[in-house]
Amino acid sequence: MLHIRELTKSYAGAPVLRGVALDLGPGEYVAIMGESGVGKSTLLNLIAGLDTPDGGRVVLEGTDLTRLDDDERTRLRRRRIGFVFQAFHLLPHLTVAQNVALPLALNAIEDGGRVEALLAAVGLAGKADRYPRELSGGEAQRVAIARALVHRPALVLADEPTGNLDPVTATQVLAVLREQLERDGAAAILVTHSERVAATAQRTYVLGPEGLVPRDP
Template structure:
């Protein structure tokens, strides 16, 4: 899936979060976005998914202008074509691991237990499908979040600091799983990160700052 952002600007009242942001992500490309805390990296990622609004510019996913779509239309586009890995995991505590991962397929009315199990194996969670989230480590929870974001085979994966709370060894394993799964299915990957190690694995690194985005 191609992603095109043109002259994007976001404000909270009189405070400018970012302005004049333009970038393109090609199908299958892995782009990392880095920058100081507070420059709006996570907000930019939310705009890419249509989870947040913006004040100027445009966001196009495969030619569809998100700014012209209703909330329901954006949600349907995300459900079918976009995966999102949140920094805080956002797994549902009352569902076990397999049920959390299966959720996007259930929302599409496409249950597939075999696909869920295969993805759990692929991200290093084999045999843990019946465990509840509170029985897992931080690294395991992040892999649950990655598996859930990928199970419906999205064309675009957006990841917000997926290794931010992890030790270096676990972070490397999480990145291995993330990259392997997106490469296998030809998905585009946009990663927001403070980690130089994670950014170094991208095809391209962009810097978001007060002057916009460069790289």
């Protein structure tokens, strides 16, 4: 489902990623760990087509993102990828429900109760009409997770998805994420510094100068 080979990226001549490779099948859920500054967020951005690599390939469901132009990558990302940003990126002028429903609107998908069900699943059933400024950091993170899942993407990318959550809520949100992935047959890549979060994944990799290295169980 996802095939990455020899992915490289530099900024201002400084290498960030070197020869990264990864294969991910439908329903697989992996965690990526590593020290700050090694390029974990950069890797997610390249997989999502938000940035372009200097070399290598990112193939999602048979489509090589590196061969697409900006508009084509945007259309593919809207349809097939859900992204949980570390900084939430909620739209301040939209309510919680409208933020979650945004991927449905962009893809012309009927709600069918998806927004209400996901808000309930992440513990925000009574806050659909609130605005982002009225939410705590943890609540905003849960809205971002619901938004990433609502259109049932093939691949979910999450950058520190539990970084703003208390341990109880983090456990709840991870359980929701796993349930949705299993239901839809989607795959997920989570970037995290948390050993507890990484332990919920099927596989864990460490990103470093030598690329992505499987961590010993």
